[in-house]
Amino acid sequence: MDAVSYYCLDRNRKKAVISLKGILQGIAADQQLNEVEVLFLDVWLKSQEHLRDDPDAIDLIDAVDDILADGIVTEEEIEDLKCLVNDIVEFKDFPRQKDIDRVNEFLGVLSGVVADDVLNYEEMSSLIEWLNSNDDLFDSFPINLVVKQLDQLNNSVAEQSSPDDLLNFLKQVSGAKFSETGSADVHPLSFIEDMLEAMTHHNSTICVSGEFDFGSRDDVMEVATARGYRVTGSISKKTDYLIFGSKVSPNWGSSNFGGKIEKAVKLRLEGHPIKIVSESQWLGFL
Numbered sequence: 001m002d003a004v005s006y007y008c009l010d011r012n013r014k015k016a017v018i019s020l021k022g023i024l025q026g027i028a029a030d031q032q033l034n035e036v037e038v039l040f041l042d043v044w045l046k047s048q049e050h051l052r053d054d055p056d057a058i059d060l061i062d063a064v065d066d067i068l069a070d071g072i073v074t075e076e077e078i079e080d081l082k083c084l085v086n087d088i089v090e091f092k093d094f095p096r097q098k099d100i101d102r103v104n105e106f107l108g109v110l111s112g113v114v115a116d117d118v119l120n121y122e123e124m125s126s127l128i129e130w131l132n133s134n135d136d137l138f139d140s141f142p143i144n145l146v147v148k149q150l151d152q153l154n155n156s157v158a159e160q161s162s163p164d165d166l167l168n169f170l171k172q173v174s175g176a177k178f179s180e181t182g183s184a185d186v187h188p189l190s191f192i193e194d195m196l197e198a199m200t201h202h203n204s205t206i207c208v209s210g211e212f213d214f215g216s217r218d219d220v221m222e223v224a225t226a227r228g229y230r231v232t233g234s235i236s237k238k239t240d241y242l243i244f245g246s247k248v249s250p251n252w253g254s255s256n257f258g259g260k261i262e263k264a265v266k267l268r269l270e271g272h273p274i275k276i277v278s279e280s281q282w283l284g285f286l
Contacts, residue, residue: 014095015104016050020057021094022105025130026112028085030122033078036179038067040115044184056088102134106143110174111186117179119167141262142173192265194275199241199285202228207235209260210245212279220245220279227286235263239274246279 023044027037042064051057063084067077097105109130113123128150137143149169171177172191178184206229212220220243221231235242242264267274 013050016048017054017094018097018101018105019108020051021089022108023112024085024089026109027115028082028089029113029126030120031082033082034116035073036116038064038073038081040178040184042068047184056092059084099137099140102137103140103143106130107174107186110170111176114167114171114174114176115178119163119170141265146170146173192261192276193278193281196275196277196281199282203230204240205230205232205238206241206243207232207239207260208243211247212245213247214279214283223286235260235267237267237272242274242276243282244276244278
């Protein structure tokens with residue numbers, strides 16, 4: 001294995017371990033585990049190729065398999081799994097984390113909290129505790145959006161908000177749809193995209209980012225230029241559209257792609273009319 005391949009493997013393994021830490025904190029946030037959360041953990045663990053050699057992940061898979069083997073989930077089995085989860089969170093030697101690692105951990109926490117499609121007081125308290133322990137990230141996307149939403153709950157403007165509204169918001173931020181799809185895959189960009197009725201091609205300024213099903217980035221820019229777009233390499237106040245490719249990693253934030261998304265969202269929150277559009281939606285307007 002060459003040095004670049006080893007670096008990518010090590011980086012992806014680190015991301016998976018950090019996501020595991022977040023998810024375990026999330027599902028155990030209320031110190032209760034239910035069958036849906038066990039199923040979510042089972043599906044998520046078995047989808048993580050970079051954790052196949054991780055001893056704690058192996059222990060979790062074995063424990064979950066034992067619970068689900070006979071189709072009967074007992075209180076004793078749940079208690080044993082809860083103890084294992086808490087021990088891993090407390091004692092596992094997790095890698096030293098940069099800010100973006102903690103953001104990915106936070107997305108894992110959200111995925112675990114909303115896995116069973118229920119948001120209770122204990123889970124909210126645990127989520128707020130995590131945020132308060134990482135308050136230096138309050139300006140980091142998408143944590144800043146969650147902090148803003150929670151602040152609004154304390155204001156009179158949000159008196160009409162229901163717990164379901166917050167649950168749905170957290171599901172959108174995390175991209176988690178386990179209760180709807182049975183899949184542990186997350187798509188944290190889905191709530192960011194603007195759904196448009198039309199797009200202006202001629203003389204509009206666009207920035208493209210990510211990997212595209214359509215072809216290479218050069219192919220995409222060539223088509224865009226032919227349709228009259230002005231293509232730029234970075235996001236600015238003059239950008240009309242950010243087009244992101246369909247081949248998106250759940251850990252988008254650790255790349256330049258994530259940086260462009262973050263800048264576009266910040267500009268949008270400041271009132272600039274930039275639109276964030278997926279590859280599939282953009283192609284539909286060509």
